[in-house]
Amino acid sequence: MRFFRLLKILAVSFRFGLDEFFLSHERLRLLRPVVRAATFWRKLDRARGERLRLALEALGPIFVKFGQMLSTRRDLLPPDIADELAKLQDQVPPFPSSIALKTLEEVYGKPVNEVFLLFDAEPVASASIAQVHLAVLHDGTEVAVKVLRPGIAPVIAHDIALMDTGALLLETVWPDAKRLKVREVVSEFARHLDDELDLMREASNCSQLRRNFLDSPLLLVPEVYWDYCYSSVMVMQRVKGTPISHVTALREQGVDIPRLARVGVEIFFTQVFRDGYFHADMHPGNIFVGSDGQYIAVDFGIMGTLTDEDKNYLAQNFLAFFRRDYKRVAEAHVEAGWAPKNTRVNDFETAIRAVCEPIFDKPLSEISFGRVLLRLFQTSRQFNVEIQPQLVMLQKTLLNIEGLGRDLDPNLDLWTTAKPYLENWMAEQLGWRGFSHRLRKEATSWAVIMPQFPRLMHHALTEIRTSALEEKMDRFILEKKRESRRLTIFIVLLIIVILWHLGK
Numbered sequence: 001m002r003f004f005r006l007l008k009i010l011a012v013s014f015r016f017g018l019d020e021f022f023l024s025h026e027r028l029r030l031l032r033p034v035v036r037a038a039t040f041w042r043k044l045d046r047a048r049g050e051r052l053r054l055a056l057e058a059l060g061p062i063f064v065k066f067g068q069m070l071s072t073r074r075d076l077l078p079p080d081i082a083d084e085l086a087k088l089q090d091q092v093p094p095f096p097s098s099i100a101l102k103t104l105e106e107v108y109g110k111p112v113n114e115v116f117l118l119f120d121a122e123p124v125a126s127a128s129i130a131q132v133h134l135a136v137l138h139d140g141t142e143v144a145v146k147v148l149r150p151g152i153a154p155v156i157a158h159d160i161a162l163m164d165t166g167a168l169l170l171e172t173v174w175p176d177a178k179r180l181k182v183r184e185v186v187s188e189f190a191r192h193l194d195d196e197l198d199l200m201r202e203a204s205n206c207s208q209l210r211r212n213f214l215d216s217p218l219l220l221v222p223e224v225y226w227d228y229c230y231s232s233v234m235v236m237q238r239v240k241g242t243p244i245s246h247v248t249a250l251r252e253q254g255v256d257i258p259r260l261a262r263v264g265v266e267i268f269f270t271q272v273f274r275d276g277y278f279h280a281d282m283h284p285g286n287i288f289v290g291s292d293g294q295y296i297a298v299d300f301g302i303m304g305t306l307t308d309e310d311k312n313y314l315a316q317n318f319l320a321f322f323r324r325d326y327k328r329v330a331e332a333h334v335e336a337g338w339a340p341k342n343t344r345v346n347d348f349e350t351a352i353r354a355v356c357e358p359i360f361d362k363p364l365s366e367i368s369f370g371r372v373l374l375r376l377f378q379t380s381r382q383f384n385v386e387i388q389p390q391l392v393m394l395q396k397t398l399l400n401i402e403g404l405g406r407d408l409d410p411n412l413d414l415w416t417t418a419k420p421y422l423e424n425w426m427a428e429q430l431g432w433r434g435f436s437h438r439l440r441k442e443a444t445s446w447a448v449i450m451p452q453f454p455r456l457m458h459h460a461l462t463e464i465r466t467s468a469l470e471e472k473m474d475r476f477i478l479e480k481k482r483e484s485r486r487l488t489i490f491i492v493l494l495i496i497v498i499l500w501h502l503g504k
Contacts, residue, residue: 061128
């Protein structure tokens with residue numbers, strides 16, 4: 001099956017002229033005339049970015065998803081290709097309702113009408129991994145039922161294996177590919193797809209995000225009905241709202257659009273810096289707005305996580321950017337190990353200033369984060385900065401936030417909106433409030449460790465003494481072996497001399 005899938009990929013690639021991406025490399029220059037002669041029948045009158053987008057759409061939903069992810073990696077792609085891939089839409093025809101009903105009956109072990117009071121056989125949404133149906137439980141609760149697309153797992157496994165092979169080839173012919181960790185990007189993509197294939201994981205993601213915002217007026221996350229959830233089926237509260245992209249309809253409902261834009265930024269920074277756990281697929285199709293102006297999130301297959309070290313590093317960088325302290329940005333990169341230790345901080349600072357200074361004091365409508373990120377990545381390449389794969393999802397989400405902000409309020413000042421929130425967060429982390437919080441957090445561990453401290457100290461000292469004694473013994477034995485070798489050599493030489501004299 002993989003062989004035939006590879007043949008299809010090669011056929012589609014040749015049809016859309018994607019061979020030019022590889023043949024542009026100097027090592028393959030001798031193949032160019034041969035390929036041109038063999039593919040004289042092609043008409044390549046479209047731009048290369050558009051041809052790549054059309055090829056990914058022809059290869060199917062998994063390649064479309066990968067293209068969407070690649071569009072956020074402007075360190076890997078030229079601007080024309082990244083802009084074109086950003087147009088990719090995960091629009092997949094629904095699978096037959098009869099198959100969805102059969103899947104539900106197999107999962108629940110009984111007819112659908114015994115599980116649900118009402119079930120709408122026509123899906124309201126369809127994507128590459130699953131589709132959604134509306135239903136009503138027997139107690140009258142309105143729910144949304146997400147059903148996994150049958151037979152999708154082996155297709156994904158084969159496609160990911162082929163992508164990994166392609167990434168390996170890319171690292172072979174392109175020197176920058178190893179520094180940019182192309183195979184790790186594919187691996188990260190595969191990990192997120194694995195999460196999406198298990199709807200119990202998505203349900204747990206939804207439940208965690210709901211718990212984080214349970215008492216918050218900012219974001220509504222639907223409740224999960226665990227008794228009805230399985231690996232291939234997820235049942236959650238039905239939420240009603242207007243898609244966030246329908247700005248005209250929202251205005252007619254009396255929603256304060258500029259406030260909505262500011263709240264979106266606050267939700268993003270709350271997820272990232274307060275929780276270190278964020279919705280990493282915040283495109284307009286997954287965000288709705290309630291009649292009260294509250295955000296509503298759906299589709300929790302892709303979530304991002306950040307460690308405390310990541311959050312601290314990002315917060316310092318954001319604040320340094322907002323304060324135009326480019327030296328601190330450069331120092332943070334070196335301290336985090338992302339830039340080599342021998343990096344000249346002053347030179348790095350100057351390069352970052354040249355990228356960022358022109359965008360300040362401008363409204364969002366006049367700023368393209370895509371171009372800013374591209375120039376930052378070009379700068380990072382110059383200073384051998386390593387791109388961190390764990391932040392790919394965060395970058396993707398930030399670009400989604402930019403798109404939402406442009407649709408809602410082109411005059412939104414992202415810097416002014418975010419800076420107070422970040423300063424407050426940093427004060428909580430590094431000030432007295434942060435110290436007090438960490439003290440309370442560690443108190444339980446200390447209560448356990450303190451009574452054991454004398455024994456642990458005695459054990460540590462014993463270990464040190466034992467290690468020191470073993471080291472001395474090893475040195476003593478080694479020295480004795482050396483002395484023994486010297487004595488042996490002396491005796492052999494003495495015997496030779498004696499024998500030589502006797503021979504005389």
